[in-house]
Amino acid sequence: MRNISLIIGIFAVSLIASNMSAAGGAACGNYLSEDGLTKGECDKAYVDATDKSSLQRGAQIYMNYCLGCHSLKYARYKKVSEDLEIPLDMFEDNLIFGDQKMGDLIQVGMDPKEAKEWFGNTPPDLTLEAGLRGPDWVYTYLKSFYIDESRPLGVNNKVYENVGMPHVLVDLQGTPQSVCRQVPFVADNGGIRQDPLTGERLTQEQCGFLEVEAGTGELNPEEFDEAMLDLTNFLAYMTDPMKTERESIGTYTLLYLFIFTMLSYLLYREFKKDLH
Amino acid sequence: MVTKLMNWFDDRLPLTATIERHLTKYPAPINMNIWYLAGVLLVVVLVIQLASGIWLLMNYEPTAEGAFASIQYIMRDVQYGYIIRYMHTTGASAFFALIFLHMFRGMMYGSYQKPRELLWVLGWITYLLLCMLGFTGYVLPWGQMSFWAAQVIMSLFGSIPYIGEDLLTWIRGDYLISGITLNRLFAFHVVLLPLALIAVVFVHILALHEVGSNNPDGVDVKKFKDEDGVPLDTKPFFPYDITHDLYAIGVFLIFFVAIMFFYPDGGGYVIEYVNYEAADNLKTPEHIVPSWYYTPYYAMLRAITFPVLGLSAKFLGFVVMAAGIAIFVALPWLDRSPVKSIKYKGIYSKFFLTLFVISFFVLGYLGSVASTPLGTLLAQFFTVTYFSYFLLMPIYTKYETCKPVPDRIQLS
Numbered sequence: 001m002r003n004i005s006l007i008i009g010i011f012a013v014s015l016i017a018s019n020m021s022a023a024g025g026a027a028c029g030n031y032l033s034e035d036g037l038t039k040g041e042c043d044k045a046y047v048d049a050t051d052k053s054s055l056q057r058g059a060q061i062y063m064n065y066c067l068g069c070h071s072l073k074y075a076r077y078k079k080v081s082e083d084l085e086i087p088l089d090m091f092e093d094n095l096i097f098g099d100q101k102m103g104d105l106i107q108v109g110m111d112p113k114e115a116k117e118w119f120g121n122t123p124p125d126l127t128l129e130a131g132l133r134g135p136d137w138v139y140t141y142l143k144s145f146y147i148d149e150s151r152p153l154g155v156n157n158k159v160y161e162n163v164g165m166p167h168v169l170v171d172l173q174g175t176p177q178s179v180c181r182q183v184p185f186v187a188d189n190g191g192i193r194q195d196p197l198t199g200e201r202l203t204q205e206q207c208g209f210l211e212v213e214a215g216t217g218e219l220n221p222e223e224f225d226e227a228m229l230d231l232t233n234f235l236a237y238m239t240d241p242m243k244t245e246r247e248s249i250g251t252y253t254l255l256y257l258f259i260f261t262m263l264s265y266l267l268y269r270e271f272k273k274d275l276h
Numbered sequence: 277m278v279t280k281l282m283n284w285f286d287d288r289l290p291l292t293a294t295i296e297r298h299l300t301k302y303p304a305p306i307n308m309n310i311w312y313l314a315g316v317l318l319v320v321v322l323v324i325q326l327a328s329g330i331w332l333l334m335n336y337e338p339t340a341e342g343a344f345a346s347i348q349y350i351m352r353d354v355q356y357g358y359i360i361r362y363m364h365t366t367g368a369s370a371f372f373a374l375i376f377l378h379m380f381r382g383m384m385y386g387s388y389q390k391p392r393e394l395l396w397v398l399g400w401i402t403y404l405l406l407c408m409l410g411f412t413g414y415v416l417p418w419g420q421m422s423f424w425a426a427q428v429i430m431s432l433f434g435s436i437p438y439i440g441e442d443l444l445t446w447i448r449g450d451y452l453i454s455g456i457t458l459n460r461l462f463a464f465h466v467v468l469l470p471l472a473l474i475a476v477v478f479v480h481i482l483a484l485h486e487v488g489s490n491n492p493d494g495v496d497v498k499k500f501k502d503e504d505g506v507p508l509d510t511k512p513f514f515p516y517d518i519t520h521d522l523y524a525i526g527v528f529l530i531f532f533v534a535i536m537f538f539y540p541d542g543g544g545y546v547i548e549y550v551n552y553e554a555a556d557n558l559k560t561p562e563h564i565v566p567s568w569y570y571t572p573y574y575a576m577l578r579a580i581t582f583p584v585l586g587l588s589a590k591f592l593g594f595v596v597m598a599a600g601i602a603i604f605v606a607l608p609w610l611d612r613s614p615v616k617s618i619k620y621k622g623i624y625s626k627f628f629l630t631l632f633v634i635s636f637f638v639l640g641y642l643g644s645v646a647s648t649p650l651g652t653l654l655a656q657f658f659t660v661t662y663f664s665y666f667l668l669m670p671i672y673t674k675y676e677t678c679k680p681v682p683d684r685i686q687l688s
Contacts, residue, residue, distance in 0.1 A: 073345075074345060074348035074349070074351075074352060075352060076352075076353070079352065079353075127348070128348075128552040128553070129552075131549060131552040132549055132550070132552035132553050133549075134549070239552070241352060242351070242352075242358045246358060246359070246362075246537050246540075247537060247538060249359070249537065250533065250534075250536070250537025250538055251537075253533050253537065254530060254533055254534065254537075257526060257529050257530045257533060258530065260526050261523065261526030261527055261529075261530060264519065264522040264523040264525075264526050265523045265526075267519045267522070267523070268519040268520050268522070268523040270519075271515050271516055271519045271520075272516075272520075274516070275306065275511060275516065
């Protein structure tokens with residue numbers, strides 16, 4: 001038994017270690033945290049594969065804003081409608097454009113060669129994007145567009161500097177600007193520096209914060225973040241559509257194995273008595 | 277009825293005799309411990325890999341154009357296809373984890389010593405085959421990491437002086453990694469290598485049952501036998517070991533299934549995130565890392581940063597890496613110790629074995645991260661200590677003082 005607990009211990013430690021490495025994910029470029037203290041760290045996207053209404057909202061945004069350029073070419077409409085519990089006819093009427101069929105793979109009509117000319121690069125397929133970059137990256141990236149007149153399309157992105165993609169969601173978000181703010185001066189020991197004479201807190205200017213001009217978008221900042229989380233959730237589902245089914249089968253399999261192992265242990269114990 | 281049927285077979289085939297020799301009456305030492313489980317679990321994983329492999333093969337498309345999409349087809353459209361694939365990917369990692377434990381057991385208890393030299397050599401061949409199976413299989417999904425891992429590993433052959441470039445073209449079958457390369461690796465992965473593996477594993481087990489299992493004390497159980505000629509310090513495989521193994525298989529499968537269903541990526545170790553992108557020969561990933569089970573050797577490859585006598589650093593790294601895998605086969609002839617088990621060996625053996633384990637883990641870590649000047653220095657140091665376990669063995673095992681080995685197994 002002692003040996004087994006040792007193995008379980010090693011296993012637990014290695015799982016934790018592997019989770020830590022997974023949490024690293026892709027770094028978020030020049031993205032500045034709200035307090036201005038960390039740069040390049042992604043915001044956490046709390047994705048939840050069981051939240052069907054979030055997935056439905058995400059699918060709605062995707063089909064309306066993203067599918068013009070980005071295919072989901074390994075997935076089929078029908079499976080999405082089943083998994084997200086969207087009735088077939090409603091899905092067909094509202095989320096499928098052109099003459100595509102329910103059983104088709106989710107393709108785009110755009111010619112990849114032309115797209116390359118327009119954007120400098122063919123817009124990538126996004127079926128597996130959340131697996132490749134991690135949901136945190138996707139979420140932060142979607143929130144990080146800003147106006148930059150030096151770029152051909154007039155926008156840039158904090159997470160993916162000089163990206164070729166336009167700010168497709170500008171109608172929803174409004175016009176985001178990269179601005180400078182006065183932030184507290186943080187000393188090396190973590191404290192906030194104060195003026196030795198007046199005791200006033202010292203501040204310094206830091207640039208790169210994103211601010212949306214009020215009233216320019218359909219959604220307020222909180223609603224927009226919520227919408228981007230839904231979209232991220234949808235992309236995370238896209239990468240791993242079997243997650244809920246897999247985990248439920250996994251639970252039953254484990255239950256079965258626990259019973260099997262317990263019985264085989266009792267059998268082993270019975271025979272072991274002969275030996276001593 | 278059953279007896280009659282068995283008799284019919286026994287007249288035509290040594291059926292009962294074979295079953296008794298290899299299963300029911302096989303004498304297993306009474307003090308075999310948890311380290312001895314890796315062997316039976318390896319057989320379980322071999323079966324898992326063969327079964328899941330056949331089903332994957334039913335839906336996989338071995339072409340550069342279709343391979344990546346066919347994997348996604350398996351993951352999404354084939355019923356329970358994702359279970360079959362995750363079984364195979366988890367199985368690959370489990371295979372290596374177990375064979376490392378299995379080999380370490382042999383090193384610890386001197387299982388390679390006389391009369392088990394051939395058994396050890398056969399086991400080493402299965403390890404080689406497994407390395408090749410792992411590599412060829414890794415390329416098949418045709419993701420970015422598949423492609424670039426193939427690029428890096430195959431380019432090593434190009435570093436061989438004089439013949440390198442031509443050899444490389446011959447192996448790839450093309451001037452770059454292409455669908456042609458994919459097809460030949462596919463043929464190796466699904467036909468040649470599994471056939472060879474099954475054959476060698478079969479002979480490995482035959483050889484084991486000829487010489488008998490070693491044990492943690494390293495004593496020869498065949499010295500003392502009862503009146504029927506059965507070694508005293510053994511128990512029959514059936515029912516004692518089989519029930520023990522069944523229990524162990526249950527525990528193993530719990531871990532296996534937990535990873536397969538709940539952490540199929542294994543935090544990027546079982547399936548690497550970069551492989552979520554289809555192979556693209558114009559776009560090199562930021563840093564190319566091999567699967568975790570090759571990282572110690574990858575670290576050795578990168579540790580050699582200087583040319584010697586006109587031989588390129590890359591070629592020398594390749595040689596060192598290959599030597600790191602090959603040197604295991606020499607163990608039976610490097611060990612001059614009169615005793616088998618680490619329990620009775622002297623302090624130097626214990627020191628060098630510990631050093632070997634530390635080197636293996638540190639190199640494994642270094643091989644999985646981007647290289648830095650300090651990392652390279654460490655990799656060089658631990659490559660030396662890794663080899664010192666083997667190369668100094670004839671000296672330290674000869675001159676150290678060992679503890680006396682008891683005649684029979686001592687159960688505490």
